[in-house]
Amino acid sequence: MTQMTFARAINSGLRKSLENDPKVILMGEDIGVLGGVFRVTDGLQKDFGKHRVVDTPLAESAIIGTAVGLAYRGYRPVVEIQFDGFIYPAFDQIVSQVAKLHYRTQGAVKMPITIRVPFGGGIGSPEHHSESPEAYFTHTSGLRVVTVSNPQDAYTVIQQAILSDDPVLYFEPKRRYHDKGEVDEGTDIGSALPMDTARVLTEGNDVTLVAYGPLVKTARDAATAAADEGISIEVIDLRSLSPVDYPTVEASVRKTGRLVVTHEAGQSGGLGAEVAASITERCFYHLEAAPVRVTGFDIPYPYSKVEMHHLPSLDRILDGVDRALGRPNSLSGLEG
DSSP: OEEEEHHHHHHHHHHHHHHHOTTEEEEETTOSSSOOTTOTTTTHHHHHOTTTEEEOOSOHHHHHHHHHHHHHTTOEEEEEOSSGGGGGGGHHIIIIIITTHHHHTTTSSOOOOEEEEEEOSOSSOOTTSSOOOHHHHHTSTTOEEEEOOSHHHHHHHHHHHHHOSSOEEEEEEGGGTTOEEEEOTTOOGGGSOOTTOOEEEEOOSSEEEEEOGGGHHHHHHHHHHHHTTTOOEEEEEOOEEESOOHHHHHHHHHHHSOEEEEEEEESTTOHHHHHHHHHHHHHGGGOSSOOEEEEEOSSSOOOGGGHHHHSOOHHHHHHHHHHHHTOOOTTTTOOO
16 A cells, blocks of 8 residues: 555556556646646656657647547547636537447447546636536536546546546546545456445445535545534445446435435536435435535636635535434525
């Protein structure tokens, strides 16, 4: 086991994939000499060369279009979208081409493309640099969408994504890049927890709390704080946003009878709504209260001085737990 940061764990996973398969190619803006804005690809161009770690022009649509051509030729391109809000120029390529080519060709063409997207807030950046665009892509059939919350998953899931013959959007919570954790670099990827499987992080009996990406740590902190008041929260790291591992969430809600879902993205049309609706359909007679969503507000991303009021905090998540339990609280009029 090695102690490393979240960013370093992704770097190590990319390095392993480059070593194992000469068809793996990395592409993105400033990922080579600079090592990326967040230094996630630091040192990879030096060790594998400019033909395998490619600095691209500032043109996201062209980056994805090039990846499509490489995938047609049998390569496994891994592209970096420098910031979440920069993905929109490539949106048409992703949802109109990448997501549909396998189906359109009746399986003749595979699209083993991994699209790395640093996402979420908490780093003091404005709009276009702190977005949470995951729901756009979970709505699009033909795409796998995953996000990780700890260094070990960061290391294993990036390799699983690259090995997948399906296109994968791999969302990286940028405010967690410097978080440290133990990573087993000897992990057998084939025997690791599949990337489309949720993980129960803490077991509980009173409320099921579902989170993903940057808010998993906050959710675990909320569970610890709630335990001081005698409330037992079961925390689930969703990990895969499309497809969602509903059996794991369903089994938990059948036990607890209550569901709280949290994410940084705005509430309207967010993934939390889909999870709440699906679990209501599956567990209607087991629910003791309506599911609760604790999310970002339905506003353009705010200025850095007030972003922490926009992002779900430990207190707001605990308020959501109180609402699910029918307990009085000081934030009961706050939506989102």
